[in-house]
Amino acid sequence: MRKSLKKILQYAFLIAAFVVAVFPFYWMVVGATNSAVEIVKGKITFGNQLGKNFKTLFAEYDVARIFFNSCKVAILTVIGQLIISSMGGYGFELFASKARDKIYGIVMMTMMVPFAALMIPLFRLIVRFNLLDSHLGLILTSLTSVFLIFFFRQSFKSFPKEIIQAARVDGAGEFRIFYSIVVPSMKATYAAAAIYSFMTSWNAYMWPLIVLQSNQKKTMQLLISTMSSAYFPEYGVIMAAILISTLPMIIIFFGLQSYFVQGITGSLKQ
Amino acid sequence: MSVKCEIGNYAVHSGDKLKKEETVVKRLFSMLLVVCVLFSIFGVTVMAGGKSGKITIWAWDPNFNVPVMAEAKARYQKINPSVEIEIVEMAKADVEQKLNTVLASGMKEGLPDIVLIEDYNAQKYLQAYPGAFADLTKKINHKEFASYKNELMTLKRKIYGVPFDSGVSALFYRRDILAEAGYEPADLNNITWDQFIEIGKQVKKKTGKAMIAFDAADGGLMRIMMQSAGEWYFDKNDNPNIVNNEVIKEGYIAYKKIVDSGIIKKTSGWNEWVASFNKGETASVITGCWIIGSIKAEKSQSGKWAAAPTPRLNLKSSVNYSNLGGSSWYVIEKSKNRAVAEDFLKTIFAADQDFYQKILVEQGAVGTYLPSQDGVAYTKPDQFFGGQKIFSDFSTWMRKIPPVNYGLFTYEADAALMAVMPDYLAGKIDVETALKKAEEQLKNQIDF
Numbered sequence: 066m067r068k069s070l071k072k073i074l075q076y077a078f079l080i081a082a083f084v085v086a087v088f089p090f091y092w093m094v095v096g097a098t099n100s101a102v103e104i105v106k107g108k109i110t111f112g113n114q115l116g117k118n119f120k121t122l123f124a125e126y127d128v129a130r131i132f133f134n135s136c137k138v139a140i141l142t143v144i145g146q147l148i149i150s151s152m153g154g155y156g157f158e159l160f161a162s163k164a165r166d167k168i169y170g171i172v173m174m175t176m177m178v179p180f181a182a183l184m185i186p187l188f189r190l191i192v193r194f195n196l197l198d199s200h201l202g203l204i205l206t207s208l209t210s211v212f213l214i215f216f217f218r219q220s221f222k223s224f225p226k227e228i229i230q231a232a233r234v235d236g237a238g239e240f241r242i243f244y245s246i247v248v249p250s251m252k253a254t255y256a257a258a259a260i261y262s263f264m265t266s267w268n269a270y271m272w273p274l275i276v277l278q279s280n281q282k283k284t285m286q287l288l289i290s291t292m293s294s295a296y297f298p299e300y301g302v303i304m305a306a307i308l309i310s311t312l313p314m315i316i317i318f319f320g321l322q323s324y325f326v327q328g329i330t331g332s333l334k335q
Numbered sequence: 336m337s338v339k340c341e342i343g344n345y346a347v348h349s350g351d352k353l354k355k356e357e358t359v360v361k362r363l364f365s366m367l368l369v370v371c372v373l374f375s376i377f378g379v380t381v382m383a384g385g386k387s388g389k390i391t392i393w394a395w396d397p398n399f400n401v402p403v404m405a406e407a408k409a410r411y412q413k414i415n416p417s418v419e420i421e422i423v424e425m426a427k428a429d430v431e432q433k434l435n436t437v438l439a440s441g442m443k444e445g446l447p448d449i450v451l452i453e454d455y456n457a458q459k460y461l462q463a464y465p466g467a468f469a470d471l472t473k474k475i476n477h478k479e480f481a482s483y484k485n486e487l488m489t490l491k492r493k494i495y496g497v498p499f500d501s502g503v504s505a506l507f508y509r510r511d512i513l514a515e516a517g518y519e520p521a522d523l524n525n526i527t528w529d530q531f532i533e534i535g536k537q538v539k540k541k542t543g544k545a546m547i548a549f550d551a552a553d554g555g556l557m558r559i560m561m562q563s564a565g566e567w568y569f570d571k572n573d574n575p576n577i578v579n580n581e582v583i584k585e586g587y588i589a590y591k592k593i594v595d596s597g598i599i600k601k602t603s604g605w606n607e608w609v610a611s612f613n614k615g616e617t618a619s620v621i622t623g624c625w626i627i628g629s630i631k632a633e634k635s636q637s638g639k640w641a642a643a644p645t646p647r648l649n650l651k652s653s654v655n656y657s658n659l660g661g662s663s664w665y666v667i668e669k670s671k672n673r674a675v676a677e678d679f680l681k682t683i684f685a686a687d688q689d690f691y692q693k694i695l696v697e698q699g700a701v702g703t704y705l706p707s708q709d710g711v712a713y714t715k716p717d718q719f720f721g722g723q724k725i726f727s728d729f730s731t732w733m734r735k736i737p738p739v740n741y742g743l744f745t746y747e748a749d750a751a752l753m754a755v756m757p758d759y760l761a762g763k764i765d766v767e768t769a770l771k772k773a774e775e776q777l778k779n780q781i782d783f
Contacts, residue, residue, distance in 0.1 A: 102632050105610045125397065185440045192444045274429050275436050278391070278445060279421060287425070294426030295396045297609075297628045 093311070096304030104300040118305040125302075126288060127281065132309060135267060135284040138200050139313075142266040143259055145208040151255070153209065154217025155243060159229070169218075176211045180271060188275055198278035206276075207266065213258050220254040221247070256324030263317055285310040388672035389419040390448040390679060393434070395427040398628070400451055400500075400662070403694045407683040410690055414682065418675055423447065431456070438464045448670040449680065452496070453662045454487050455745040458573075460665075461490045462743060468495045469666040474677050475685050481703040483562075486738035488663055495665060497680045498703045502623030502660035503733040504559045505642040506531070507630060510721055512618040516541040523643040525655045528560075528589045531646040535598030538618050545600035546618050548611035549593065551756055552603065554749035555622065555659055560586035563647055563657035565737030568748035568777075575748065577774040578767075583752070585648045587759065587766050594760050621645060623659035624729050628699050630719075637719045644732055656735040661703075701729055744781050751777040 096104050097119075099112035122128055157169050187206060196202035224247060232242045248255070270286045277283055283291075289310060292303045318325070394400040401424050408420040425433065430451065437445045438460075452460055461468060470493045471477075477485045477494050484498035508523060516538040523534070535546030561567055566582035569575060577583055593599060600617050602608045611617045613633040620626060630640060644655035664684065666676045683690055684704065691707035694700040707713070708730035716722040751773045759769040 102613060105606050106614060107610065184436055188436060188440045188445070189442060192440075192442045197445050271432070274425070275433055275445075278423065280423055287429070290426040290429055291395070291424045292397055294428070295398045297398060297632060299398070 090311075093304050093307055096300060097308050099301050099304075101298065101300045101302075104304075114301050115305075118299075118301040121299070121302050122305045122309075126292075126306075128288070128306070128309065130281060131283050131285055131288050134200065134282060135286075135310075136313065138203050138269075138273075138284060139263050139266040141200075141204045142207050143262045145204060146210050146213055146262045146266075147255060147258055149209050150213035150258070151217045151248070151251075152243070153214040154219075155221050155247065157214065158218045158221040159226075172211055173215060176215075184271070184275060187272075191276055197276065198282055199276075200282065202276045203269070203273055206272065207269070210262065210265075213262065216258060216261075217254065220251060224251070253324045253327035256321040257327075260318060260321055260325050264314060267314060386415040386675045386678055387417040388675050389421065390670075390672050390676045391421045391423060392449040392451075393423050393425060393430050393447040394451040395425055395430055397424060399625075399698050399700060403698055403700050406694055406697070407679070407687075407690060410687060411679050411683055415675075418679070420679070427453065434460070438467050443669050446667050446669065448667055448672055448676040450665050450667065451499070451662050452665050454484075454502075454660070455741050457488050457496065457663065457665075458490065458741055459743045461488070461495055467668055469668045469670075469673055469677065471495060471497060471666065471677065471680075475681055479685065479704060479706055481705060481733045481736065483658060483733075483736040483738040484661070484663065484703045487741050488665075489740070496663040497665075497684050499663045499684065500625070500661050501701045501703045501729070501733050502625060502658045503701065503729050503736060504621065504623050504645045504657045504659050505725075505729070505732070506619060506621050506645055507626065507640060507642050508619035509615075509636070509639050510641045511639045512538060512542055512544055516618075520641055520643065523641075525644055526646050527649055528592070528646045529649065532592055532596045532598060535593075535618075536596060539598050542618070544618050545611075545616060546598035547593075547600070547621060548602045548608050548617045549599035550602050550604070550608060551590075551594065551760060552753050553608075554753050556590070557583070557586050557752060558745075558749070559621065559645060559657045559659050560589065560648055560653075562659075562737060562739050563645060563655070564650055564653040565739055566652070567739045567741060568745065568752075569740075569742035571740070573742045575774050575777050577748070577752070577777065578770050580770075582648065582650060582652070584766055584770060585650055585653075587752075587756075587769065589648065590756065591760055591766075623661070624701050625660065625699070627725075631699075638721050640720050641723055642720060642725045642728060652737075654735060654737065656732045656737075658733075658736050695726060701726065701733075703733065705730070705734065744777070747781055748773075748777050751780065 092109060095109055095111055098115040099108055100114045100117075103112055103114075157165060191197055191202045191206070194202075196205065228246060229242055232246055237246070268286060269284070270290070273284050274287055274290075277287065285306070289303060289306050292298065292306060392404055394404055401422060404422045408422065412418060412420065434446075434450060434452075472492075472494045475494070475497055477498075480498040481501060484501070485494055488494055488496040488498070506523060506526075510520065513520075513523065513534075516534070518534060518537070526534070531546075538544060538546050561582055564582040564585075566576075566580060568577060568580075568583070600611055602611050609629050612620050612630065613636075615633075615636065620630070630636075645657050647653040647655045664680055666673060666680065670676055684702075688704075688707040688710055691702045691704055692710045692712035694702070695712040702708075708726075713726040713730055714724060715726075717725050752770075754776060755764070755769045755772045758764050759766065764772070
């Protein structure tokens with residue numbers, strides 16, 4: 066009896082958590098099928114406005130281009146961050162020196178500087194480099210992620226050092242060791258980092274807002290923000306845009322899900 | 336110019352070595368001068384013949400300001416085909432964030448030529464960034480705009496913007512529900528808040544419906560009440576003026592009366608508020624004229640609505656005309672094409688009467704350019720409002736709105752007053768204590 070009661074309570078809790086987690090998604094999908102007035106009235110069942118909402122969205126905004134912009138920035142940022150941050154983490158973990166921990170500490174401390182404090186100097190920098198209103202201005206400024214350096218270093222801690230020493234004995238250079246031995250065996254870590262990196266880049270809002278100037282350069286988040294600032298927002302159309310905007314994340318997350326869990330738990334071991 | 340300098344330098348460095356070369360350089364130099372002069376004359380004639388260049392405009396609201404600007408752009412480009420105009424759409428908060436960041440960075444790059452600024456925030460920008468916005472006092476005939484609009488964009492006797500949309504407030508009500516409770520439209524004309532509450536009680540009694548939806552955290556109603564008496568949270572020197580402000584006190588008391596009378600439906604946030612009248616749960620809405628779009632969105636209520644002047648406070652200074660919200664266009668002083676930007680605003684927003692008819696019909700945008708308001712669109716009966724010429728009425732009311740300088744911290748003051756409101760409404764503190772607390776809180780926040 067007691068066992069089954071425990072089970073029931075467990076499931077009740079899980080179902081409640083499931084509803085809390087999934088309801089916003091459900092509402093988003095349902096919202097995309099309803100008109101603004103219906104959404105405001107609180108309708109949460111499927112409607113028949115899906116086609117109309119998408120039609121309006123594509124007619125009023127250059128969604129394809131904006132979606133491409135977001136993809137371009139996110140993918141290039143992910144590639145850059147993975148290469149640079151993983152090399153950074155690897156270097157910090159593997160090459161001991163007197164200054165290492167001090168430098169590492171300083172690097173970690175920069176995580177605590179709020180972006181608001183960096184925004185104006187960064188903006189001036191971008192203007193000087195003539196990178197205003199360019200995607201390069203977004204990508205270059207986010208090439209390194211301090212969090213990912215930390216994340217990679219934690220993962221590399223669990224990598225057996227003997228293998229690296231053996232490779233050195235066999236005459237492999239440090240880059241060779243990194244690319245042909247370490248990287249291939251840390252796929253899960255890279256996958257987890259890729260998801261994290263993609264998510265932050267895809268959702269980036271403040272910095273793209275400041276750097277990008279013209280309508281053609283916009284990213285999805287800026288488009289959605291634009292749409293929602295109206296005296297009478299067209300919620301149905303906004304939901305349709307949000308739906309499109311969440312797709313890549315869903316695809317990437319489910320594609321790399323198994324790695325993600327492995328990578329996160331792996332990095333915490335030790 | 337740079338070419339000329341380089342040749343000049345060349346002459347200095349190598350001139351004393353080779354005299355022949357020196358004369359050649361001199362000749363080249365004079366030829367260049369002639370070319371320069373010709374170019375500048377040519378350039379000037381091009382400028383005089385028709386405007387050219389590119390102007391960038393930042394605005395928010397894809398259903399309102401942006402299409403209005405698009406219409407203005409099309410009209411201006413018909414006259415000046417070589418002017419390129421880019422309208423950059425952003426959310427309102429984004430426009431503000433971006434403008435603040437770029438102005439604070441002190442860079443010339445990354446700014447638009449024309450920017451839309453909400454009226455309540457105008458002084459904040461004008462005073463925080465002196466010299467950032469172009470003085471338009473002599474460029475635009477501000478007398479042709481509703482006078483309350485000019486006041487809010489005036490700093491040290493200079494007028495900085497081109498007034499755009501009005502938030503002239505009104506008491507929008509459901510004819511059918513009011514009739515059921517025994518009221519004629521005339522009964523709602525030029526009433527006080529007390530009368531409004533009495534009517535509300537009858538409506539509640541006879542129809543069971545709430546008179547208005549009410550969000551105790553929203554300071555909009557307070558702003559309507561204050562402006563109806565020509566007062567604001569701040570005095571002429573921008574110092575908080577809350578404790579000894581009769582108007583705010585009266586407004587605060589009115590808030591409590593409204594809540595205590597039981598005529599309200601409590602809502603929270605914009606969506607619930609709009610839903611309350613879309614669903615037909617409330618008999619009236621008191622807010623700015625821009626709400627019409629949301630009212631009309633519920634097509635089944637066509638013909639059932641009407642608009643009356645805003646209720647007034649029990650004060651001699653208070654009138655039945657007020658305002659909520661609205662925004663205006665500003666030109667950036669350092670803009671490369673400032674002359675074109677100014678000409679654009681002048682030609683369309685301060686002269687084109689037909690333009691104002693079009694944006695009223697298409698976007699429901701009620702402008703503040705008075706000469707345009709005798710036009711066809713303004714004087715046409717509106718069937719949704721039972722054939723009432725509401726825009727004509729708005730136009731009349733708009734002229735009588737008491738001008739107010741909103742100061743720098745409207746939203747901060749709003750938040751402070753609304754933060755103490757729950758305690759006052761619950762009867763825990765009296766009105767004097769509440770206002771004292773609010774003023775202290777405001778002073779702490781903005782560091783007076």
